[in-house]
């Protein structure tokens with residue numbers, strides 16, 4: 001399953017952030033998922049919740065925003081916006097040239113919200 005490896009990768013980044021920023025807990029993770037990644041938000045959330053079960057990240061909320069695909073024709077320069085994978089095509093409907101993808105291919109961790117550890121805990 002595609003989403004499971006993404007959730008694992010996400011967890012790695014979160015754990016790294018917890019270490020570098022000395023966070024005691026993470027309340028929310030904000031994700032921007034490009035439409036072309038074909039990630040199903042519900043599946044990703046399910047995988048994430050399964051992975052963090054019985055860990056300190058158990059109550060972390062996953063906030064997933066789908067980023068539509070924006071493309072620009074290399075021929076005529078026309079820009080296109082696709083809100084759904086079904087609409088998407090790689091060739092310009094106007095002139096038949098290739099469409100360059102500008103957004104919608106990436107998965108971006110936009111924000112990791114957490115609480116920093118209290119000073120008295122840093123001595124241990």
Ligand SMILES: [Zn+2]
Nearest residue numbers: 073076092095
């Ligand atoms: Zn075109």
